Amino acid sequence: MWNKKGKGKPGASTDSLFGHGGTLEGKIQCDTNLRIDGGFTGEIRCSGTLTIGEQGRVHASITAADVFIAGKVFGDVTAKHSLILTSTGSLHGSAAAGKLSIMEGGILNGLVEMEEPSSPEGANGSVWTAECAANAEDDLQHDGHAS
Template structure:
């Protein structure tokens, strides 16, 4: 008589949420997926995904497995796997990651450095003078 209705599962489920209208300051360590929709200032360390929602304003350095930015981040990011800046996302700081995705409309104001297999395969090395990839190495690798 009654059918179970399957709930759609968001591809990045969230165990920890700092909701819109909330603010927090300090050091945050998380092994669970983390989503911030409010204001945060300090430092974030996670072994999982960190999602910065559209209404979020984060002033922090972030070290995580993966970071998705749909709001504003002022600080440096280090991600083991991937950083995604959505069309509403803004990053004002430097980042180091294996993969960087910036969707049309997303803003990144800073330097990026590729890590892992991608940089090793292309032979691109960071220029110590300004933190950018050397185009000479990129041209020789292709």
């Protein structure tokens, strides 16, 4: 779905899908990847990648390995690895993540907590620039995935 060319993030396939037009309330415990394009209220714990699609509206506390937000999220998000907000994504609540990327137009209202990344000796750090964000946004619009 997201990974047509075998590159980019999120590159993992969606194992579970909650589609547009529906609403769900409760607690989700998911050991696979999950995509939400509808409305959800409650709590989400996901061992894989959680994707909130552009039509997704989530009011929940979220814990996942990776979180990709293209819709609206109201609540606290903990991403063990990375949290990505696209140009259409918004997060209203606290965010804790190893890596945080916000594309131009993305909205984050709340507190942010990040762990300092551990880097191997002699490794050079990389910087996410406006050009990188623009390229990822362009890939997402044209190919359905960000690289």
